[in-house]
Amino acid sequence: MKMFGRPHVNTRLVKLLEKKILELRGRRSQFEISAEAGFPQPTMLAMIKSGASKLPIDRVPGLAKALGVDPALLLNLTFEQTAGDTTARAFMEIFGTAVTRNEVIWLTEIREASGHVDPTMTTRARSAIRGIFGK
Amino acid sequence: MTSHHHRPVIGYLLDKPLSGNERAWIGFIRLLSDNADPSPTLATVQALRQAFVPS
Numbered sequence: 001m002k003m004f005g006r007p008h009v010n011t012r013l014v015k016l017l018e019k020k021i022l023e024l025r026g027r028r029s030q031f032e033i034s035a036e037a038g039f040p041q042p043t044m045l046a047m048i049k050s051g052a053s054k055l056p057i058d059r060v061p062g063l064a065k066a067l068g069v070d071p072a073l074l075l076n077l078t079f080e081q082t083a084g085d086t087t088a089r090a091f092m093e094i095f096g097t098a099v100t101r102n103e104v105i106w107l108t109e110i111r112e113a114s115g116h117v118d119p120t121m122t123t124r125a126r127s128a129i130r131g132i133f134g135k
Numbered sequence: 136m137t138s139h140h141h142r143p144v145i146g147y148l149l150d151k152p153l154s155g156n157e158r159a160w161i162g163f164i165r166l167l168s169d170n171a172d173p174s175p176t177l178a179t180v181q182a183l184r185q186a187f188v189p190s
Contacts, residue, residue: 012170073172096153102174103161107153109175110160113184121159128186129160132179133167 009051013077017049020067028066036066054081057088072098 008014021030028036034045037059045063047053055063055078064071075098082088099107110119119125153161164173175183 070172100172102172105175109180113187118154118156120156125186128182132182
């Protein structure tokens with residue numbers, strides 16, 4: 001459900017922001033994170049966190065660094081916020097999803113463990129991954 | 136759709152492009168980890184290898 005005046009409140013990017021800013025509490029204030037990310041107005045990060053505004057794509061690298069998250073993860077979540085935006089859609093059509101450094105390691109492990117056979121997500125594979133995450 | 140549509144965009148290059156199956160793997164990992172971007176541990180690597188041992 002989209003709340004009036006906060007159209008992006010239920011996006012995964014907002015959830016990630018809330019989590020990371022909470023984790024950084026005591027070490028860096030939201031104001032400091034905002035400045036480090038390069039937002040011209042300190043209130044901009046608060047508006048994004050509240051779901052009132054989208055994260056501009058040109059702020060992804062700076063905010064990712066300020067939060068200590070992989071920029072590819074933040075870019076994907078930013079594109080989710082811009083669903084319907086033709087620029088974002090064109091970008092995703094051309095380049096596909098952005099993978100994080102950790103995901104590259106996962107993919108390398110999957111390729112090696114499977115003997116480079118491009119394995120499908122079988123029931124057994126799903127069970128293995130669920131087991132890894134305790135779900 | 137050709138494979139070049141699935142290459143990564145931010146500097147982390149694989150030795151070959153992502154396949155459709157690999158996109159499914161990554162999607163499943165993202166779902167289960169709630170986008171926490173976890174790094175594989177020794178235990179996870181062992182579990183993965185076990186999953187591919189012929190039964």
